[in-house]
Amino acid sequence: MNHYDCIVIGGGPAGLAATLTLGRARRNVAVFDNGTNRNRVTHASHGFLTRDGIKPHEFKAIGFRELQAYPSVSIFNNTIKEIKKDSETGLYVVYTDERQYQTENILLATGVQEKFSLPQIRDYYGKSLFSCPYCDGWELRDLPLAVIAENEAHAHHLAKLVFNWSKNLIVFTNGVEVSADIESDLMRNNIGIYTARIKHLHGNDGMLERIELETGEYITRKGGFVVPTFYRPNRFSEQLLCKTDEHHVIITDGVGRTSEKGIYTAGETEKLNPSSLLIAAAEGNRVATTINLDLTLDRF
Numbered sequence: 316m317n318h319y320d321c322i323v324i325g326g327g328p329a330g331l332a333a334t335l336t337l338g339r340a341r342r343n344v345a346v347f348d349n350g351t352n353r354n355r356v357t358h359a360s361h362g363f364l365t366r367d368g369i370k371p372h373e374f375k376a377i378g379f380r381e382l383q384a385y386p387s388v389s390i391f392n393n394t395i396k397e398i399k400k401d402s403e404t405g406l407y408v409v410y411t412d413e414r415q416y417q418t419e420n421i422l423l424a425t426g427v428q429e430k431f432s433l434p435q436i437r438d439y440y441g442k443s444l445f446s447c448p449y450c451d452g453w454e455l456r457d458l459p460l461a462v463i464a465e466n467e468a469h470a471h472h473l474a475k476l477v478f479n480w481s482k483n484l485i486v487f488t489n490g491v492e493v494s495a496d497i498e499s500d501l502m503r504n505n506i507g508i509y510t511a512r513i514k515h516l517h518g519n520d521g522m523l524e525r526i527e528l529e530t531g532e533y534i535t536r537k538g539g540f541v542v543p544t545f546y547r548p549n550r551f552s553e554q555l556l557c558k559t560d561e562h563h564v565i566i567t568d569g570v571g572r573t574s575e576k577g578i579y580t581a582g583e584t585e586k587l588n589p590s591s592l593l594i595a596a597a598e599g600n601r602v603a604t605t606i607n608l609d610l611t612l613d614r615f
């Protein structure tokens with residue numbers, strides 16, 4: 316069985332940046348990725364200094380290509396199905412469908428995924444509906460936009476934010492009533508609000524054109540922003556007994572160490588919340604220095 320200093324699960328910006336730093340620190344490291352990074356649905360990534368507008372698959376390909384310069388780095392295009400701790404050796408064993416690998420340390424960098432209460436949003440997500448105005452607001456500037464959020468606080472907050480990019484804004488709460496205060500705050504800024512349930516989204520090739528309400532009304536919109544629920548795509552941290560807070564966020568020491576020795580986390584996995592490519596990459600870099608420091612102190 317192969318034996319690694321660290322296995323990185325997830326080759327998004329967090330996992331790739333961590334693997335790069337560990338490889339450069341001459342650590343025997345393996346990175347596993349199964350191509351389910353959540354930004355794969357979009358055509359361009361914005362705001363990463365020197366890479367503004369790059370296609371997500373190109374960004375990832377550059378990251379993997381750079382790792383190939385380091386002989387102690389192994390790359391696997393596989394899904395990790397399970398992780399167990401070997402109580403005799405104290406090592407972790409990670410399993411794909413075909414094989415198992417042994418490691419002293421694990422970095423959980425599997426990110427988060429989105430869930431939408433309106434499944435049809437998937438057809439438009441990443442093309443004309445997005446969740447992060449910093450990522451995609453510029454491309455939608457001044458267009459007639461929708462804010463779709465089924466929680467009044469989220470709807471209010473996101474509307475205020477998106478208002479920076481377009482004043483032609485309508486909030487849709489899909490059946491959730493909002494308080495008179497919030498309604499008047501939105502109307503004061505000429506932001507429309509529909510609380511009726513959404514029946515159907517109409518458009519072509521992922522480009523939104525109209526929103527049909529159960530009241531029979533059709534409202535023209537060219538795109539907008541939605542508030543998904545974010546969740547971790549696996550239970551690795553729970554299975555490994557890493558402590559989480561009341562919101563299921565993994566508790567770390569601020570530099571990536573979890574409550575379990577040898578288990579680290581970075582990127583959106585750590586927060587159970589959206590961030591950005593740049594922030595995830597920075598966190599990957601930071602956790603790698605933590606892992607390398609712990610290995611150094613153990614072995615020196």
Ligand SMILES: Cc1cc2nc3c(=O)[nH]c(=O)nc-3n(C[C@H](O)[C@H](O)[C@H](O)COP(=O)(O)OP(=O)(O)OC[C@H]3O[C@@H](n4cnc5c(N)ncnc54)[C@H](O)[C@@H]3O)c2cc1C
Pocket residue numbers: 324325326327328329330347348349350351352353354355356357359360361362363393394395396424425426427440441445446447450451548549581582583584589590591592593595
């Ligand atoms: C539509 C959309 C548009 C976006 N636009 C932008 C933008 O313009 N600019 C920006 O900065 N950010 C953007 N983002 C956000 C950005 O994608 C995330 O902030 C970033 O990808 C988080 O990085 P991460 O490394 O934490 O997770 P991810 O990038 O999601 O990477 C996690 C990786 O783990 C792998 N994985 C998961 N489970 C397993 C497993 N069991 N075994 C093996 N591998 C596994 C996946 O294949 C994936 O590659 C966008 C997101 C979306 C959804």
